[in-house]
Amino acid sequence: MKHLLTTLIAALLLTTGAFAQTSIRGKVSDEHGPLVGVNVFVVGTLDGGITDTLGRFSFKTGKSGEQTVRAILMGYEDFNITADLSKLGELDIRLREKAASIDEVVVTASTFSMGKSYQFKKLDALDVVMSGNSCGDVVAALQVLPGTQKVGEDGKLYVRGGESEECQTFINGMHVLVPYSTNVEGQNQRGRFSPFLFKGMSFSLGGYSGEYGQALSSVLPMETTDVASGDKLGVSASLVDWNVGGTKAFDRSSLSFNLDYIDMGLYNAVLPDRCTWTRPYHKLGGEGQYKLDISSNTTLKTYAGYDLTRVGQRLDDRSLAMTEHNAYGNVTLNTRFGDGYTFFTGAAYSAMVSDVDDALTAGDHYHNFRNEVHLKAELRKTLSGALKLSAGVEDYLRGSEKRYGTVGYDLQYNLFAAHFDANIRITRGLFLNLSSREEYLNRSREWLVMPRATLSYVPNDRFQASLMAGRYSQTAEDDFLAAAKGLRQGLADHAILSLQYSTYKTMVRLEPYYKRYSRLPLLRDGVYTSDGYGYSRGFDLFVEDASLLENLTLTGSYSYNDSERLYRDYAAARTPEYASRHNFRLTAKYAVGKFILGLADSYASGRVYAAGKTPYYNSLDANVTWLAHPKVIVYASLNNVLGRTNVYRIQPDGTQVGATRDRFFYLGIFISLKNNKAYDISNF
Amino acid sequence: MTSRIFNLILLAVALTVATPCVSNAQDAQMGQLIGQSMAKVDASDPATFLTCISELKRIDAMYPEAAAPKYYAALQSLNYSVLNPHAEATEGLLADAATLIAALEKCKDADASNLHTLKGFLYMVRIVQDPAQNGRRYYLDVMANYEKALKINPDNELARDLQQKFFDGMSQATQN
Numbered sequence: 047m048k049h050l051l052t053t054l055i056a057a058l059l060l061t062t063g064a065f066a067q068t069s070i071r072g073k074v075s076d077e078h079g080p081l082v083g084v085n086v087f088v089v090g091t092l093d094g095g096i097t098d099t100l101g102r103f104s105f106k107t108g109k110s111g112e113q114t115v116r117a118i119l120m121g122y123e124d125f126n127i128t129a130d131l132s133k134l135g136e137l138d139i140r141l142r143e144k145a146a147s148i149d150e151v152v153v154t155a156s157t158f159s160m161g162k163s164y165q166f167k168k169l170d171a172l173d174v175v176m177s178g179n180s181c182g183d184v185v186a187a188l189q190v191l192p193g194t195q196k197v198g199e200d201g202k203l204y205v206r207g208g209e210s211e212e213c214q215t216f217i218n219g220m221h222v223l224v225p226y227s228t229n230v231e232g233q234n235q236r237g238r239f240s241p242f243l244f245k246g247m248s249f250s251l252g253g254y255s256g257e258y259g260q261a262l263s264s265v266l267p268m269e270t271t272d273v274a275s276g277d278k279l280g281v282s283a284s285l286v287d288w289n290v291g292g293t294k295a296f297d298r299s300s301l302s303f304n305l306d307y308i309d310m311g312l313y314n315a316v317l318p319d320r321c322t323w324t325r326p327y328h329k330l331g332g333e334g335q336y337k338l339d340i341s342s343n344t345t346l347k348t349y350a351g352y353d354l355t356r357v358g359q360r361l362d363d364r365s366l367a368m369t370e371h372n373a374y375g376n377v378t379l380n381t382r383f384g385d386g387y388t389f390f391t392g393a394a395y396s397a398m399v400s401d402v403d404d405a406l407t408a409g410d411h412y413h414n415f416r417n418e419v420h421l422k423a424e425l426r427k428t429l430s431g432a433l434k435l436s437a438g439v440e441d442y443l444r445g446s447e448k449r450y451g452t453v454g455y456d457l458q459y460n461l462f463a464a465h466f467d468a469n470i471r472i473t474r475g476l477f478l479n480l481s482s483r484e485e486y487l488n489r490s491r492e493w494l495v496m497p498r499a500t501l502s503y504v505p506n507d508r509f510q511a512s513l514m515a516g517r518y519s520q521t522a523e524d525d526f527l528a529a530a531k532g533l534r535q536g537l538a539d540h541a542i543l544s545l546q547y548s549t550y551k552t553m554v555r556l557e558p559y560y561k562r563y564s565r566l567p568l569l570r571d572g573v574y575t576s577d578g579y580g581y582s583r584g585f586d587l588f589v590e591d592a593s594l595l596e597n598l599t600l601t602g603s604y605s606y607n608d609s610e611r612l613y614r615d616y617a618a619a620r621t622p623e624y625a626s627r628h629n630f631r632l633t634a635k636y637a638v639g640k641f642i643l644g645l646a647d648s649y650a651s652g653r654v655y656a657a658g659k660t661p662y663y664n665s666l667d668a669n670v671t672w673l674a675h676p677k678v679i680v681y682a683s684l685n686n687v688l689g690r691t692n693v694y695r696i697q698p699d700g701t702q703v704g705a706t707r708d709r710f711f712y713l714g715i716f717i718s719l720k721n722n723k724a725y726d727i728s729n730f
Numbered sequence: 731m732t733s734r735i736f737n738l739i740l741l742a743v744a745l746t747v748a749t750p751c752v753s754n755a756q757d758a759q760m761g762q763l764i765g766q767s768m769a770k771v772d773a774s775d776p777a778t779f780l781t782c783i784s785e786l787k788r789i790d791a792m793y794p795e796a797a798a799p800k801y802y803a804a805l806q807s808l809n810y811s812v813l814n815p816h817a818e819a820t821e822g823l824l825a826d827a828a829t830l831i832a833a834l835e836k837c838k839d840a841d842a843s844n845l846h847t848l849k850g851f852l853y854m855v856r857i858v859q860d861p862a863q864n865g866r867r868y869y870l871d872v873m874a875n876y877e878k879a880l881k882i883n884p885d886n887e888l889a890r891d892l893q894q895k896f897f898d899g900m901s902q903a904t905q906n
Contacts, residue, residue: 083780083819083822085784085787085788087784087788087791089788089791089792090791090792091788092763092766092767092785092788092789094784094785094788096780096781096784116791118787118791120822120825120826120829121825275874275877275878275881276873276874276877297881342842592863596862597862597863599863637862637863642866673866676900
C-alpha cells in the first residue's frame with residue numbers, strides 16, 4: 047500500500063510536470079508557401095523552435111497563462127500573438143515581407159555605383175579598371191559602361207548624346223573644375239585622379255537629385271577612402287610612368303602622399319608613332335591627403351593635388367608647345383549628431399593655367415587661367431523609415447582669363463544654389479524622391495527653379511523599375527559667357543525609364559531616355575544668344591553575368607543614341623560631331639591561378655562631319671594581371687590588338703584625323719615596400 | 731586556399747567559443763542566458779549553431795537595447811557560415827549578420843573593437859565562399875577592420891588571431 051501510494055504520488059508529480067510543459071505547435075508561411083528557418087518563441091524565454099522545410103514547428107514551454115508568442119525571420123515583419131497558451135491550439139502564422147525603409151533601399155536607376163559593402167556590389171573600382179585597357183585611368187575605365195560613347199580624339203566622358211563638359215566630377219561632394227590632364231589633339235586626356243583614391247564612385251547618367259547641379263548630362267561623385275589604419279609605402283614603374291607614395295597612420299588620423307611622373311619620351315623612342323614630338327608628353331604630379339576622425343561621429347578630410355603637364359609637337363607649319371599647371375584642393379567635414387541629423391560642409395579650390403606657343407600659327411601665344419571656389423553645406427535628417435529630408439546651399443565663384451594676341455577677356459561670375467530633397471516611402475515597395483534645385487546666376491541676374499522627381503518600384507532585391515524626370519542647368523562655357531554677358535544658363539529636361547533585374551551573378555538593365563535641350567549658346571549674326579536647342583534620345587542595355595563559367599565574368603553593353611542640336615555656330619540643326627549612333631562594348635575577365643586575364647572590345651558607329659562620315663571605330667584590347675608575389679603585381683595590356691587604324695574626325699578639307707599610333711602597349715610593376723597587405727597597389 | 735582559410739576559421743571558432751561571453755553582458759541574468767546558449771554549440775554539428783543563434787535572438791528580444799545578444803548572434807551566424815559556406819541557410823545568416831552589425835553600430839554599449847572584428851569576419855566569410863573572386867576584392871577590408879579593431883583594443887585576441895591566421899593563409903596562397 048505504501049509502495050502503491052509512493053508510486054501514485056510519483057506518477058501524479060510526473061503528470062503535473064507534464065501538464066506544466068505547454069506544447070506550442072503550428073506552421074508558418076508567406077504568400078508563396080511554407081517558410082523554413084522561422085524562429086518561433088515565447089517572448090521573455092528561450093523556449094522556442096525553428097520551422098522545418100514544410101514550415102512546421104513544435105516546442106514546449108514552462109510558461110503558462112497569457113503570453114506573447116513571436117515569429118521572426120530576416121526580411122519579414124515580426125509576428126506577435128498574445129493569448130492564453132493553453133488556448134492557442136494549432137497556430138497558422140502568415141508572415142508579411144518587410145517593407146524596406148528609405149535607408150535600406152538603394153535606387154540604382156541611371157546610376158552605376160562602384161564600391162564595397164558587406165553585401166555584394168556588382169562592380170568595384172578595381173574590377174572596372176582591370177576590364178579593358180584603362181591603364182588605371184578612371185575615365186577610361188568608365189567607358190565600358192552603357193550610356194558613354196567613344197570619342198577617341200580626347201578620351202573624355204561623353205554621356206547620352208551630351209558633350210564632355212556636360213559631365214561634372216565631384217570629390218567628397220565638392221566640384222572639380224578641370225578633372226582631366228591636358229594633351230594635344232588626337233591623344234587621350236587621362237583623368238587626373240587614381241581610382242585607388244576612392245572607396246566609392248557613383249556614376250550617374252542622368253536624372254540625379256537636387257544635390258548636384260551645373261551638369262546638363264551626368265555627374266561623377268567620388269568619395270575618398272577613410273582614415274588609414276596602417277602605414278604603407280609603395281613604388282611602381284613602367285615604360286611611361288613612375289610612382290612613389292605612402293601613408294603614415296596615426297592614432298585617429300592618417301597622412302598620405304603620392305608622387306607621379308609620366309614621360310612618353312622613352313616609349314616614343316622605342317615604339318615611334320606618326321607624330322614628330324618636339325617635347326614628348328610628360329606630367330609631374332603630386333597629391334597629399336590628411337584625414338582625421340575628430341570623434342566617432344565627426345570626420346575631417348582634406349585633399350590637395352597639383353600637376354604640371356608639358357608636351358610639344360611639330361606640325362606642318364609650326365612647333366606647338368603646351369604647358370599646363372593644374373591644382374585642386376578640398377576640405378570637408380562630416381558629422382552626425384543627436385536625433386539622426388547629419389551635417390556636411392566643405393570648401394574646394396580649383397585652378398588651371400594653360401599656355402600654348404604656336405597654338406594656331408607660328409609665333410602666336412595662347413594663355414588661359416581658370417579658377418573656381420566651391421563652398422557647400424548640407425543638413426540631412428531621417429525622420430522615419432518612410433521619410434528622409436535633406437537641404438543644402440552652395441556657391442560657385444568662378445574666374446577665367448584668356449589671352450590670344452591682342453584679344454582676350456577677364457570673366458568673373460558667381461552662382462548661388464540651394465536644394466531641397468525629400469525621399470518618401472509611399473507604400474510597400476513604392477518610393478518617391480522629390481527634389482528642387484534653385485540657382486541664381488549673377489551674370490544673367492536670373493533665378494532658376496528646377497523640380498526633379500523619381501518614382502521607384504522596388505518589390506524585392508532583384509527587380510527595380512524607376513521613372514525619372516527633372517530639369518538640369520549649366521552655365522555656358524567661358525568663351526560664350528565672356529562674349530555675351532546676358533547669356534542664360536543652358537537647360538536640359540531629362541525623362542528616363544529604368545528597368546533592372548539582378549540575381550546573385552547576373553544583372554540586366556534597360557534604360558530608355560529622352561533629353562530636351564534649350565537655351566544653348568547659338569551664334570547668330572556675330573552675337574551669341576541663348577536660342578540654341580536640341581534633343582537626345584535612345585536607350586542603354588547592360589548585361590553582366592558571372593554564372594556561365596567559374597571565375598569568368600562577362601559584361602556587354604549597347605547604347606543607341608539619336609541626337610540633334612542647333613547650337614554654337616551651326617547653321618541648322620544636326621547631329622553633333624562627337625555623337626555616334628551605336629556604341630557596343632563587350633568585356634571578359636577570367637581568373638586562373640595567379641593570373642587575371644581581361645579582354646574588351648569597343649565598337650562605335652561612324653560620326654558625321656560636314657565633309658563626310660568617319661568609318662566605324664573598333665578596338666580589341668587585352669590585359670593580364672600577374673599576382674607575382676603578395677607584394678608584387680605585374681600588369682600588362684595591349685590596346686587595339688588587331689591594329690585597326692581608327693579615324694576620329696574629318697577635317698573640312700576631307701583630311702582624316704585619327705590616333706597617332708594604332709596599338710599601345712603597357713607593362714607596369716607595382717611593389718609594396720612597407721605594407722602588411724598583399725594585393726594592395728594603392729598608396730592611400 | 732579555401733582549406734587553409736578553413737583551418738584558421740576553425741581556430742577562430744574555437745577561440746570564439748572559448749571567449750568569455752558574459753564580459754559585456756548588461757546584467758548577470760542576460761550573461762547567464764547567453765552562456766547557456768553558447769555552451770550548446772558543437773562545432774562538428776551545424777544544427778547546434780542554428781539552435782544557438784535562434785536562442786540568442788530570443789535573448790535579444792528580451793534585451794532589445796543590449797549589445798551583447800546581437801554581438802554573439804552575429805558571431806555565431808558568421809561561425810556557421812564560415813564552416814558551411816555554401817549551405818542553404820548561409821546567405822540568410824550572412825544577411826542576418828550584416829543587419830545585426832548595423833544594429834550594433836547604433837547600440838550605446840557596443841564595443842567598437844568587437845564591431846570591427848565582426849566586420850572583418852564578415853568580409854572573410856565572403857572570401858571563403860569564393861576565394862578566386864572575392865579574395866582580391868575583400869582582402870583589404872578584412873585587414874583594415876582587424877587593424878582598426880586592434881588599434882582600439884590591442885588586447886582583442888580574437889581580432890589578433892584572426893588577422894594573423896588570415897594573413898598567413900593569404901600569403902601562403904599567393905606564394906603557391
